[in-house]
Amino acid sequence: MLAAMPAQDERSLLQRVAARDRKAFEALYHLYYRRLFGYVFKLTRRPELVEEVVNDVLLAVWQGAGRFDGRSRPSTWVFGIAYHKALKALARAGVRAGAVEEDRVAAEPVDPEGPESLMARRELQSVLGRALATLSPEQRAVVEMTYVYGCSYQEIAAAIGCPVNTVKTRMFHARRKLRDLLPGLGVSSHGG
Amino acid sequence: MGHEARGHEELELLLPWYVNGTLEAAERAALDDHLAGCPRCRAELAREEGLAAALRAAEDVAPAPHPAQLARLLSRLDGEPRAERPPRRRPAAHLAALWAGTPRPVRWAVAAQTLLVLALAAATGWRAGGADPARETAAVETGGAEFRTLADTASETPAAAPAGAARLRVLFAEETSARAVRAILERVGGRIVDGPSPLGVYTVEVPAGPAADPLEVVLDHLRAQPEVRFAGEAAGGGT
Numbered sequence: 001m002l003a004a005m006p007a008q009d010e011r012s013l014l015q016r017v018a019a020r021d022r023k024a025f026e027a028l029y030h031l032y033y034r035r036l037f038g039y040v041f042k043l044t045r046r047p048e049l050v051e052e053v054v055n056d057v058l059l060a061v062w063q064g065a066g067r068f069d070g071r072s073r074p075s076t077w078v079f080g081i082a083y084h085k086a087l088k089a090l091a092r093a094g095v096r097a098g099a100v101e102e103d104r105v106a107a108e109p110v111d112p113e114g115p116e117s118l119m120a121r122r123e124l125q126s127v128l129g130r131a132l133a134t135l136s137p138e139q140r141a142v143v144e145m146t147y148v149y150g151c152s153y154q155e156i157a158a159a160i161g162c163p164v165n166t167v168k169t170r171m172f173h174a175r176r177k178l179r180d181l182l183p184g185l186g187v188s189s190h191g192g
Numbered sequence: 193m194g195h196e197a198r199g200h201e202e203l204e205l206l207l208p209w210y211v212n213g214t215l216e217a218a219e220r221a222a223l224d225d226h227l228a229g230c231p232r233c234r235a236e237l238a239r240e241e242g243l244a245a246a247l248r249a250a251e252d253v254a255p256a257p258h259p260a261q262l263a264r265l266l267s268r269l270d271g272e273p274r275a276e277r278p279p280r281r282r283p284a285a286h287l288a289a290l291w292a293g294t295p296r297p298v299r300w301a302v303a304a305q306t307l308l309v310l311a312l313a314a315a316t317g318w319r320a321g322g323a324d325p326a327r328e329t330a331a332v333e334t335g336g337a338e339f340r341t342l343a344d345t346a347s348e349t350p351a352a353a354p355a356g357a358a359r360l361r362v363l364f365a366e367e368t369s370a371r372a373v374r375a376i377l378e379r380v381g382g383r384i385v386d387g388p389s390p391l392g393v394y395t396v397e398v399p400a401g402p403a404a405d406p407l408e409v410v411l412d413h414l415r416a417q418p419e420v421r422f423a424g425e426a427a428g429g430g431t
Contacts, residue, residue, distance in 0.1 A: 022266065022269070025266075025269070026262065026266070029257070029262055029265070030257070033256075033257040034255075034256065034257075037255070051261070055261070055264075055265050055268075058265060059265065059268060059269070062269055128246050128247070143247070144247070146208045146209065146212055146244075147208070147211070147212060147243065147244040147247045147248065148247050148248060150212050150213070150214065151212075151214065152209055152212075152214035152215070153206075153208075153209050153214075155214075168205040168206070169205070171205070171208050172204075172205055175208070175236075175239075175240065175243075178243060179239060182243070182246075184242075185239050185242035185243050185246065
């Protein structure tokens with residue numbers, strides 16, 4: 001999914017954004033909006049925070065495009081910004097970053113009057129959604145970046161600013177937990 | 193055997209990136225070797241593949257961006273405190289262009305729908321500035337009979353909206369699926385309270401008040417959808 005556009009094209013788009021090209025920014029906005037929305041939603045699981053965080057991320061991209069050093073894929077850089085903005089928003093909302101939120105599973109805020117989309121609500125209520133809710137936001141970020149956005153562990157480490165071993169062990173703990181909560185996964189998909 | 197004992201824990205950590213295909217060649221080869229002799233890791237691999245598939249399948253939570261959001265964000269780029277409204281679509285110009293660009297045999301069908309739109313506009317007090325060639329043409333060609341029918345229909349439904357809500361009338365293109373209608377209304381927090389009328393007009397309740405998107409923004413968003421032929425505030429429904 002991260003490869004929705006060749007990285008080289010995204011690089012030149014970012015260069016144009018750095019040169020204050022608003023059309024390029026609009027293109028980048030459309031390229032990233034849904035991906036960022038999904039990522040931030042999955043990470044925070046707080047529908048009411050998502051839109052603001054996504055806007056903050058895109059604004060930060062506009063302001064910081066000149067600082068993108070081109071060593072990583074542009075998408076990795078953008079998702080790194082999203083990771084930090086999302087954790088900050090959670091902290092502001094009073095959710096302790098890094099906390100494993102077992103107690104939140106039952107009380108997952110599925111507000112029927114909330115501004116979130118119906119699809120987002122459905123996701124929160126699904127078995128998978130509830131299992132993901134037991135992970136910490138940091139663990140969810142690694143799971144998402146790996147399986148939905150196809151990032152290598154080195155890319156994830158660079159994006160969120162932590163050692164590669166932390167990425168691997170975070171993923172490992174997340175897998176353990178999901179394995180216990182979703183015992184049916186993989187039973188039929190592989191014979192051996 | 194010794195090779196398996198040496199690498200198991202380290203290699204097990206790498207399985208997710210084996211699944212997503214981002215391991216470097218040497219790591220990948222080491223895991224290939226290990227998997228051949230480790231049933232536990234093979235089972236784990238199957239589970240991880242299942243998890244990856246489930247996560248990707250659930251990846252439709254994100255709505256398309258609301259055009260008003262981009263407009264707001266663009267206005268923030270320069271540090272302006274308030275969003276500019278997206279330019280308001282001029283319905284008369286839109287209809288005239290639609291008419292001019294339509295092949296003749298289709299025009300009669302379009303004329304009928306154009307009348308619905310114009311009648312709704314009249315019923316809801318929505319006025320386009322300047323001359324309206326589409327209106328004149330359509331009225332002449334169909335004799336205006338449907339105009340009255342729709343105007344009557346449109347004003348039949350009681351328009352009283354509860355506090356915190358506003359009522360709109362929305363007409364979708366004929367071929368619009370129920371699913372598309374739901375998706376479009378969902379994005380503005382809309383709820384169908386009546387309709388479709390025999391002519392296909394829905395009465396839709398949307399959130400109103402200080403916490404909600406301004407009605408102008410909601411209407412602009414609806415009008416920007418290709419499936420929406422008309423969207424206007426219901427007459428008498430909380431101005």
